[in-house]
Amino acid sequence: MSRTLCRHLFLLTLAFLALLGIACQKPKPEVKQLPPRTKLQIFALDEIRTSGFETVVLKDFADQHNTALKLTLFPDFPALLTALNSPENRGKVDLVLGVDNAFAITDSLLDVFLPVPEVALTEISFEVPKDPSRRLIPYAYSHMALVYNAKTVSQPPQSFGELQDSRFYSQLAICDPLTTGLGRSSLLWSVSLFGDGGFDQLWTSLRKNIRKVYPDRWVALEALRKGECGLMLGLQSAPAWVAEFFPAENNIQAVIPQEGSYLYVESAALCNGAPNRATGLDFLRYLISADVQKFVMFKLGLLPVNGRTPLIRTFEAIPKNAFAHNQRLNKNLAREQLPLWLESWNRMNNRLPGF
Numbered sequence: 001m002s003r004t005l006c007r008h009l010f011l012l013t014l015a016f017l018a019l020l021g022i023a024c025q026k027p028k029p030e031v032k033q034l035p036p037r038t039k040l041q042i043f044a045l046d047e048i049r050t051s052g053f054e055t056v057v058l059k060d061f062a063d064q065h066n067t068a069l070k071l072t073l074f075p076d077f078p079a080l081l082t083a084l085n086s087p088e089n090r091g092k093v094d095l096v097l098g099v100d101n102a103f104a105i106t107d108s109l110l111d112v113f114l115p116v117p118e119v120a121l122t123e124i125s126f127e128v129p130k131d132p133s134r135r136l137i138p139y140a141y142s143h144m145a146l147v148y149n150a151k152t153v154s155q156p157p158q159s160f161g162e163l164q165d166s167r168f169y170s171q172l173a174i175c176d177p178l179t180t181g182l183g184r185s186s187l188l189w190s191v192s193l194f195g196d197g198g199f200d201q202l203w204t205s206l207r208k209n210i211r212k213v214y215p216d217r218w219v220a221l222e223a224l225r226k227g228e229c230g231l232m233l234g235l236q237s238a239p240a241w242v243a244e245f246f247p248a249e250n251n252i253q254a255v256i257p258q259e260g261s262y263l264y265v266e267s268a269a270l271c272n273g274a275p276n277r278a279t280g281l282d283f284l285r286y287l288i289s290a291d292v293q294k295f296v297m298f299k300l301g302l303l304p305v306n307g308r309t310p311l312i313r314t315f316e317a318i319p320k321n322a323f324a325h326n327q328r329l330n331k332n333l334a335r336e337q338l339p340l341w342l343e344s345w346n347r348m349n350n351r352l353p354g355f
Helices: 003-024 053-064 077-084 181-194 199-209 217-225 238-245 277-287 290-300 331-349
Strands: 038-045 067-074 095-100 136-149 172-175 210-214 231-235 252-255 263-270
Touching: 038 077, 038 277, 053 067, 053 277, 053 290, 067 077, 077 095, 095 181, 095 277, 136 181, 136 217, 136 238, 136 277, 136 290, 172 181, 172 217, 181 199, 181 231, 181 263, 181 331, 199 210, 199 331, 210 217, 217 231, 217 238, 217 252, 238 252, 238 290, 263 277
Parallel strands: 038 067, 038 095, 172 210, 172 231
Antiparallel strands: 095 263, 136 231, 136 252, 136 263
């Protein structure tokens, strides 16, 4: 038998054995996906999705806990509250994300949430204020500051008095206090510093320097980065977020005014009548755990409230000497006067661009 014929027979044998092996293989059993063990209905603001926080935090929780997650988003907090208080949603919503401390200053808001003493706050940083009623669970915060673009404003103002100077004419970006937590915090910041009788004088003096009223802090920060404005009443953590994702843009910086700062805090809350209370509590514990809190920096541009969370380099560089004046604001006075303060602000600034 020739070598060529032997080689052909050998190859045919190998091919036959391979086919025989394939034919003998047992079909793999079909993996059945288990139905969700629990459900969770969450109301939140649009930034939870646009920032990527939904993907890395909410969906990860849903996968880990085999939970069917339904997220309903709103453009601003007043719209969220309107939906939350609608009769058709009562007893159907489990959690709300993005409850900032400026909107939560009124008792009527807290009435729609349940106390959650089951969620331990022992790892929450000492400088983050705790809700005595245990209804609000903080998950992110930052001191407020004057954020500026050093390419446009080479010498930033060091105080609110200096911010009124004509050299900052039409340079200041602000957020709307009627619809945004940052805007309302800016208003309360001015009241805490200058009192019920002085805050309106500050805003009257600043009016010539306000370039535009923006619908949220991300749009305002984008305008600042592009040089459309030179300053904004924003968050001290904003330059750290910009430096992390746009390292070439070292021109976005922040300064705490000499008068002092105001603390901005975002919280989550369990709703009255939550149909999935146990799962909601599990999510709140998950949200403030050290491993999850790192995404507060990456996605929300805020500081983590959990003191055990390692800070990334840019956030580690944030100065720690800011002093917040939240306690100077009398809460009883704020609850009574807030509608008048908002009306006064509206009257002074209703012809500004973007408003």
